[in-house]
Amino acid sequence: MPTDSLRTTIAGLTMGSPVMLAAGTAGTLDEMGEVLDFRDVGAVVTKSITAEPRMGNETWRILESRVGMLNAIGLANIGVDAFIEREVPKIAAMPTKVVVSIAGWSVEDYVGVAAKIAEHAGVIPAIELNVSCPNVHGGTEFGADPGALRELLAAVREAANAQTLIVKLSPITVGTPNSIADIAASAIEAGADALTIANTLPAMEIDVESRRPRLANVTGGLSGPAVHPVAVKLVHEVYRRAARELGTPIIGAGGVSSWRDAAEFVLAGASAVQIGTASFADPKAARRVNAGLSKWVRTQGATALSELVGAVRLD
Ligand SMILES: Cc1cc2nc3c(=O)[nH]c(=O)nc-3n(C[C@H](O)[C@H](O)[C@H](O)COP(=O)(O)O)c2cc1C
Numbered sequence: 001m002p003t004d005s006l007r008t009t010i011a012g013l014t015m016g017s018p019v020m021l022a023a024g025t026a027g028t029l030d031e032m033g034e035v036l037d038f039r040d041v042g043a044v045v046t047k048s049i050t051a052e053p054r055m056g057n058e059t060w061r062i063l064e065s066r067v068g069m070l071n072a073i074g075l076a077n078i079g080v081d082a083f084i085e086r087e088v089p090k091i092a093a094m095p096t097k098v099v100v101s102i103a104g105w106s107v108e109d110y111v112g113v114a115a116k117i118a119e120h121a122g123v124i125p126a127i128e129l130n131v132s133c134p135n136v137h138g139g140t141e142f143g144a145d146p147g148a149l150r151e152l153l154a155a156v157r158e159a160a161n162a163q164t165l166i167v168k169l170s171p172i173t174v175g176t177p178n179s180i181a182d183i184a185a186s187a188i189e190a191g192a193d194a195l196t197i198a199n200t201l202p203a204m205e206i207d208v209e210s211r212r213p214r215l216a217n218v219t220g221g222l223s224g225p226a227v228h229p230v231a232v233k234l235v236h237e238v239y240r241r242a243a244r245e246l247g248t249p250i251i252g253a254g255g256v257s258s259w260r261d262a263a264e265f266v267l268a269g270a271s272a273v274q275i276g277t278a279s280f281a282d283p284k285a286a287r288r289v290n291a292g293l294s295k296w297v298r299t300q301g302a303t304a305l306s307e308l309v310g311a312v313r314l315d
Helices: 080-091 107-118 146-159 180-189 225-246 259-268 285-299
Strands: 008-010 013-015 019-021 043-045 062-065 068-071 097-102 126-130 164-169 194-197 201-203 220-223 250-253 272-275
Touching (some): 019 285, 068 225, 080 097, 080 107, 107 126, 107 146, 126 146, 146 164, 146 180, 164 180, 180 194, 180 225, 201 225, 220 225, 225 259, 250 259, 259 272, 259 285, 272 285
Parallel strands (some): 019 043, 019 272, 043 097, 126 164, 164 194, 194 250, 250 272
Antiparallel strands (some): 062 068
16 A cells, blocks of 8 residues: 555545556556556546547557557547446446546547546546547647647536546657647646646557568557656656646656656656556556655655655756
């Protein structure tokens, strides 16, 4: 069980541990309960839920890469109506918090799903918006376009009622005119209560014998150890340039497999972390991370992890 020093509140979402399970890597809802004790995680983020059920992409759609994992699942999920009918009734019995991830291709898609999820605010305290989907009207990802993101958030904010609204940003802004801090500032201004940084990094691998892309979808998203330093830098940048001043909590995601990875995110400015890829190798990783973080808080002379948020020394 996590110690009291790890209690974490993200914009009204109170959690016993700052370690969460990342969207799409922990099943639709409670499947991980077969292999870990849910009391070890602060929250489970569901698979991204869309307005209609989706089969997702052809296989291969998830691969082990030399430096992590490559996936192009294509948002396979049961759709919001089946999620509410089959999964929501199980939530009350889960000894952890549940955050529902939602995705879509238009503002209407997101609003429709958010409104249905908001009806269950009693057991779903927070929504995480996956904004890494291309806008069917504009072509670019919602998360790469401050204007589209503002419009999306204003609409979802209204639909989501009093639920904590977490916006999960894409690292796709690397190399584009909008820095992730600009995108983050737009998200906060438009109603994001918290930010998850970041989703997978666009990537591709090719089998040199067959000369074919390894993923059926040709390209996909890279996760795991290779993306960790990239995500730490993005958290550092957003914390210093947007979130700290506005008091917006950040959740670090990308390559967390040990307590040191989690501690790095905390020092860069994250109040909580998510574990995704590491769960495939060690589903109980959260327990190790909790134990290591508790010890680290003590050895740093702090009484709570929150005292170390953003405490990287730059002198
Ligand atoms: C197989 C797989 C499926 C994923 N599905 C989703 C998803 O449905 N929605 C989402 O927002 N992120 C999804 N992600 C991204 C993760 O939630 C996480 O942001 C990313 O993998 C980085 O963390 P990690 O390195 O700890 O895995 C997925 C990642 C993987 C590996």
